[in-house]
Amino acid sequence: MSIAYDMIRTYPADITVDRALMASAVDTLLDCAEACTSCADSCLSEDQVGSLRRCIRTNMDCADVCSTTARVLSRHTGYDANITASLLQACIQACQTCADECGRHASMHEHCRICAEACGRCTTACRELLTAIEATYR
Amino acid sequence: MSIAYDMIRTYPADITVDRALMASAVDTLLDCAEACTSCADSCLSEDQVGSLRRCIRTNMDCADVCSTTARVLSRHTGYDANITASLLQACIQACQTCADECGRHASMHEHCRICAEACGRCTTACRELLTAIEATYR
Amino acid sequence: MSIAYDMIRTYPADITVDRALMASAVDTLLDCAEACTSCADSCLSEDQVGSLRRCIRTNMDCADVCSTTARVLSRHTGYDANITASLLQACIQACQTCADECGRHASMHEHCRICAEACGRCTTACRELLTAIEATYR
Amino acid sequence: MSIAYDMIRTYPADITVDRALMASAVDTLLDCAEACTSCADSCLSEDQVGSLRRCIRTNMDCADVCSTTARVLSRHTGYDANITASLLQACIQACQTCADECGRHASMHEHCRICAEACGRCTTACRELLTAIEATYR
Numbered sequence: 383m384s385i386a387y388d389m390i391r392t393y394p395a396d397i398t399v400d401r402a403l404m405a406s407a408v409d410t411l412l413d414c415a416e417a418c419t420s421c422a423d424s425c426l427s428e429d430q431v432g433s434l435r436r437c438i439r440t441n442m443d444c445a446d447v448c449s450t451t452a453r454v455l456s457r458h459t460g461y462d463a464n465i466t467a468s469l470l471q472a473c474i475q476a477c478q479t480c481a482d483e484c485g486r487h488a489s490m491h492e493h494c495r496i497c498a499e500a501c502g503r504c505t506t507a508c509r510e511l512l513t514a515i516e517a518t519y520r
Numbered sequence: 521m522s523i524a525y526d527m528i529r530t531y532p533a534d535i536t537v538d539r540a541l542m543a544s545a546v547d548t549l550l551d552c553a554e555a556c557t558s559c560a561d562s563c564l565s566e567d568q569v570g571s572l573r574r575c576i577r578t579n580m581d582c583a584d585v586c587s588t589t590a591r592v593l594s595r596h597t598g599y600d601a602n603i604t605a606s607l608l609q610a611c612i613q614a615c616q617t618c619a620d621e622c623g624r625h626a627s628m629h630e631h632c633r634i635c636a637e638a639c640g641r642c643t644t645a646c647r648e649l650l651t652a653i654e655a656t657y658r
Numbered sequence: 659m660s661i662a663y664d665m666i667r668t669y670p671a672d673i674t675v676d677r678a679l680m681a682s683a684v685d686t687l688l689d690c691a692e693a694c695t696s697c698a699d700s701c702l703s704e705d706q707v708g709s710l711r712r713c714i715r716t717n718m719d720c721a722d723v724c725s726t727t728a729r730v731l732s733r734h735t736g737y738d739a740n741i742t743a744s745l746l747q748a749c750i751q752a753c754q755t756c757a758d759e760c761g762r763h764a765s766m767h768e769h770c771r772i773c774a775e776a777c778g779r780c781t782t783a784c785r786e787l788l789t790a791i792e793a794t795y796r
Numbered sequence: 797m798s799i800a801y802d803m804i805r806t807y808p809a810d811i812t813v814d815r816a817l818m819a820s821a822v823d824t825l826l827d828c829a830e831a832c833t834s835c836a837d838s839c840l841s842e843d844q845v846g847s848l849r850r851c852i853r854t855n856m857d858c859a860d861v862c863s864t865t866a867r868v869l870s871r872h873t874g875y876d877a878n879i880t881a882s883l884l885q886a887c888i889q890a891c892q893t894c895a896d897e898c899g900r901h902a903s904m905h906e907h908c909r910i911c912a913e914a915c916g917r918c919t920t921a922c923r924e925l926l927t928a929i930e931a932t933y934r
Contacts (some may be wrong), residue, residue: 385689385776389696390766395703414662416690419732420665426849427671427725435840436598442856443592443603449725454581456695459703460574465581472606479600492613500661500744512541523827523914527834530906539900550826551799554870561871564711565809573702580718587863587880594833597841632843638799661922712874719868719879726864730857736850738893741857746885 383408387457397458398518403455403511404455411452411473411506417500418480425494437483438495444480447473448504455511463519469510477505522547524594535596536656537649541592544580545649549590549611552642556583556618559635566629575621575632582618586642587609601657608650615643660685662732673734674794679787680731686783687722687749693776694721694756700769706779713759713770723749724780731787739795745753746788798823800870811872812932813925818869821925825866825887828918832859832894835911842905851897851908858894861887862918869925877933884926891919 387405390397397404422441426435451473454466483500488495525543528535535542559581563572589611592604619639626633663681666673673680698717701710727749730742757777764771801819804811825923836855839848865887868880897914902909 385692385772386696388772389700389769391699392772393696393700393703394767394769405720408692412692416661416684416732417665419729420662420669423682423733423735423853424665424669427669431845431849434857435845439595439598439837439838440600441596441602445602445729446588446591447603449605450584453584453693453695453721456692457580457699459699460577462578462581462617465578465585465610465614465617468610472603472610475606476603479603491670493665493670494548496661496664496668518608523830523910524834526910527831527838529827530910531834531838531841532905532907546830548831554799554822554826555803557867557870558800558807559713560806561873562803562807565807565873569707569711573707576702577699581902583867590830591833594830595835595837596732629808631803631808634799634802634806691848706829715871716879718875719876722864722867723879723883726860729860733853733856736853738854738857741854741886741890741893742843744889745861748879748882748886752879755876755879 386412389456390458393419393458395458398461399464399511399514403514407507407511408452408455410504411448411455414477414500414504415445415448417497418442418448421484421497423495424491425487428491434487437487440476440480440483444476444501451508452520454463463515467512467515470508470515474505474508474512477501477508481505524550526536527594530598531596533596536601539597541649541652543563545645546590546593548642548645549586549593552615552638553586553590555638556580556586557637559622559631561627563625572635574623575625578614578618578621579635582614582639585614589646601653605650605653608646608653612643612646612650615639615646619643662688665732668732668735669684671734674737674739675790680740683730683783683787684728686780687731688723690753690776690780691713691721691728694718694775697760697773700767701763710763713763715771716752716756716759719731720752723752727784727786734791737751739791743788743791746784746791750781750784752790753777757781759795800826803870804872806871811871812875812877813928817925817928822866824918825862825869825920828891828914829859829862829866830857831911831914832856832862835898835907838905838907839901848901851901854890854894854897855911857917858890861890862930865922877929879925881929884922884929888919888922889920890927891915895919
């Protein structure tokens with residue numbers, strides 16, 4: 383059981399979205415942010431850093447967006463579905479783009495392969511949560 | 521001349537969007553993030569903190585989203601218009617919601633009034649930049 | 659095996675500190691940041707929010723410091739032991755203070771109990787890593 | 797008058813440190829964080845990116861540490877002098893190191909020159925604030 387699940391389990395008021403689904407999305411976002419921060423740094427140390435500029439930059443954007451999304455999803459007091467939904471859409475965009483970019487270097491760099499997979503899992507988790515959230519206000 | 525403008529002025533490669541417009545958006549985002557971080561803390565110290573829960577939470581979300589958006593807009597290498605555009609949309613949503621929420625307390629709390637104004641300016645700046653970015657790929 | 663370990667395992671250059679120890683510290687920091695972000699929000703929804711102001715604020719500081727420390731520890735290129743060591747000291751201070759503050763409410767609020775434990779584990783992990791780092795340049 | 801000053805001016809409770817001094821430090825920290833985020837990106841687009849790896853990494857660390865320090869200094873509720881002081885020490889270390897590193901490339905890259913100056917001002921501002929804070933509890 384992750385710390386995100388343990389914390390959401392003990393949140394003292396109501397949450398409109400399923401707690402296990404929300405905690406799982408937070409875990410996946412934190413993993414993706416960590417993978418992207420590390421992958422940017424690994425790319426920076428590669429001999430061919432000149433051909434990894436776009437990868438480094440996309441990694442940095444994806445790390446920042448995933449960290450912020452994880453924070454917003456960890457707050458339930460005064461919840462606003464519109465902020466959460468629009469941020470999840472931005473996060474899906476960042477994760478997809480980063481999965482594609484890291485995927486291009488996956489056969490050469492093990493760190494890009496692992497990061498592309500983390501971004502792929504995060505795209506899926508954000509999409510599932512977005513679907514669940516949209517279902518609550520339609 | 522702000523540091524954001526000074527830095528974008530000296531960026532050594534091409535930027536598709538107008539540099540002054542981009543720098544101005546970054547300045548406005550950084551101001552809004554600072555206003556929201558401070559307003560959350562001021563609300564936390566008010567006697568009636570119990571009626572400011574939603575305001576505190578929205579301030580925290582808005583601060584996180586604006587900080588991340590300012591970082592993404594400060595990077596130009598390996599630029600991806602889709603990430604920028606979707607993040608600006610999320611930021612507009614967060615700023616509008618926070619402007620509304622702080623606006624409700626503006627007559628009672630000076631910090632909420634100043635923060636609501638900062639969020640309003642940020643909504644406008646993000647919309648103008650989004651329009652300019654969308655014009656470059658249509 | 660955590661994503662932090664998987665990423666540090668595939669870092670393509672030398673690291674002066676033991677990789678497993680470093681990855682373990684990053685995991686503990688990310689858990690602590692998540693616990694603190696969530697605990698601030700849980701405190702904000704409690705009936706007695708007025709008596710949890712210091713706890714909320716300390717949680718927010720600890721979340722920010724732990725997130726930044728995790729990022730710095732996830733970078734190995736151009737490593738500077740002085741930055742890492744001084745940041746670990748600041749992080750130990752934040753985690754200790756937050757463990758104490760949450761510990762005061764642990765018997766009343768389950769989220770504070772879990773968060774205090776996460777802060778305690780993080781204090782220990784940062785101390786162990788700091789000792790290992792100091793050993794490399796003495 | 798900056799937004800940081802406007803917000804601290806309207807903080808509704810007592811602050812032990814001089815408000816103008818605190819606001820000025822926050823302004824300087826936010827400028828330094830913005831300079832470092834931008835400088836990392838400018839370095840990444842330079843032809844000789846391979847010789848700017850350490851500069852990029854130090855910029856990223858300094859941006860993260862300054863952003864977190866600005867947030868902590870923008871909170872006054874439940875203030876803890878020990879957290880603030882130890883974080884300011886870490887920030888001084890990061891800013892000094894970054895000022896030195898960017899200073900090495902200042903004659904070749906205008907963005908490094910501007911960033912080195914911002915880091916230098918931030919070192920000074922953090923030291924002055926640290927001295928003022930230490931005076932309050934000695």
